[in-house]
Amino acid sequence: MSKVLQKEKLMFIGLLSTIIAYSFEHTLISLGGGLALISAILLIIAIIGVAIRVAHHAEAIAEKIGEPYGTMVLTLSAVMVEVIILVIMMGHEHSPTLARDTIYAAIMLDINGIIGLAALLGGLKYGEQAYNDDSGKTYVVMIMTAIGIAMLVPEFLPTDKWTYYSMFTIIIMAIFYALFLKLQTGKHSYFFHYNYADKGGEVAQAEHHTTNNVKVAISLMLVGVILTGVLAEVMSKLLNIGVQGLNMPPIILGLVVAIISASPEILTALKAALTNRMQPVINIALGASLSTVILTIPVVEAVALLTGQQIIMGLTTPQTVILFITLMVAMINLIDGETNAIEGMTHFVLFATFIMLSVIGL
Numbered sequence: 001m002s003k004v005l006q007k008e009k010l011m012f013i014g015l016l017s018t019i020i021a022y023s024f025e026h027t028l029i030s031l032g033g034g035l036a037l038i039s040a041i042l043l044i045i046a047i048i049g050v051a052i053r054v055a056h057h058a059e060a061i062a063e064k065i066g067e068p069y070g071t072m073v074l075t076l077s078a079v080m081v082e083v084i085i086l087v088i089m090m091g092h093e094h095s096p097t098l099a100r101d102t103i104y105a106a107i108m109l110d111i112n113g114i115i116g117l118a119a120l121l122g123g124l125k126y127g128e129q130a131y132n133d134d135s136g137k138t139y140v141v142m143i144m145t146a147i148g149i150a151m152l153v154p155e156f157l158p159t160d161k162w163t164y165y166s167m168f169t170i171i172i173m174a175i176f177y178a179l180f181l182k183l184q185t186g187k188h189s190y191f192f193h194y195n196y197a198d199k200g201g202e203v204a205q206a207e208h209h210t211t212n213n214v215k216v217a218i219s220l221m222l223v224g225v226i227l228t229g230v231l232a233e234v235m236s237k238l239l240n241i242g243v244q245g246l247n248m249p250p251i252i253l254g255l256v257v258a259i260i261s262a263s264p265e266i267l268t269a270l271k272a273a274l275t276n277r278m279q280p281v282i283n284i285a286l287g288a289s290l291s292t293v294i295l296t297i298p299v300v301e302a303v304a305l306l307t308g309q310q311i312i313m314g315l316t317t318p319q320t321v322i323l324f325i326t327l328m329v330a331m332i333n334l335i336d337g338e339t340n341a342i343e344g345m346t347h348f349v350l351f352a353t354f355i356m357l358s359v360i361g362l
Contacts, residue, residue, distance in 0.1 A: 055078065085232040325350060
């Protein structure tokens with residue numbers, strides 16, 4: 001029992017935080033913005049801890065079932081956390097741009113943050129790091145297509161046509177992802193593998209997880225997802241009260257959601273890069289970006305249509321420009337099957353630019 005408590009301490013902290021948050025929710029709300037904001041920050045930390053355990057158990061499942069299914073489990077677990085938090089926050093936060101800002105921030109975190117930092121640190125340690133170039137090219141072209149349909153076209157749509165186009169987006173994204181999964185797990189599954197031993201690269205062993213029972217890992221992962229949703233419910237209420245009057249740029253809330261969902265991915269990708277395994281980094285970062293656009297957007301738009309909420313999915317001009325540059329840089333950098341510190345630096349500079357634009361509210 002003590003070993004279980006030690007391994008799952010972050011999950012137990014999340015459970016304890018849930019009990020405390022629900023017990024004192026009305027008290028914390030009544031005491032004003034300052035205390036509500038502090039409480040929200042503490043709950044965000046608790047949610048990140050739970051999300052890390054969700055990713056840990058997803059990795060354990062991934063090791064058992066192998067690639068490309070492993071990457072699918074990892075990215076889908078992160079997207080599941082993101083969708084739950086986003087939908088809950090949409091119920092309390094009336095900003096029509098929250099969903100758009102969250103998805104945009106998640107893409108910036110995944111492509112520029114994760115790939116940038118991993119390629120920079122890994123490149124400084126190993127020089128050039130190899131991966132299967134088919135995966136990079138496939139992911140980037142699919143991400144560009146999905147973003148163009150779901151986030152660029154809506155910039156030019158008249159308001160009275162939004163409902164029809166939104167329904168089209170939900171259907172076409174579902175078809176798009178279904179076809180991608182069929183190809184990823186079928187004829188083109190080799191796109192997402194890289195045999196380090198055969199290619200002469202350094203064979204580095206990843207950290208092996210101690211969860212031998214897949215059913216236990218699945219159960220604990222689902223418990224973590226449920227805890228995330230429950231914590232997000234209280235956190236959203238406290239955060240809304242805490243930020244009132246702070247004149248904070250709207251995108252900051254979206255960035256918070258993106259950081260919560262991406263934090264486990266960042267840790268996993270950095271561990272892979274520092275053991276000279278760039279293929280998992282590419283699969284995680286680009287797979288998460290694709291899943292965020294192709295899965296989160298249809299869910300969010302379906303919720304908006306069902307509840308009658310008004311949401312804005314079209315990007316602003318600065319967002320469009322930085323996203324366009326990001327995808328062009330990714331297309332050039334990920335064409336040759338090797339990353340290096342220079343390529344990592346270009347993405348990390350773009351990530352810093354994204355942070356600067358977010359801080360000044362653009």
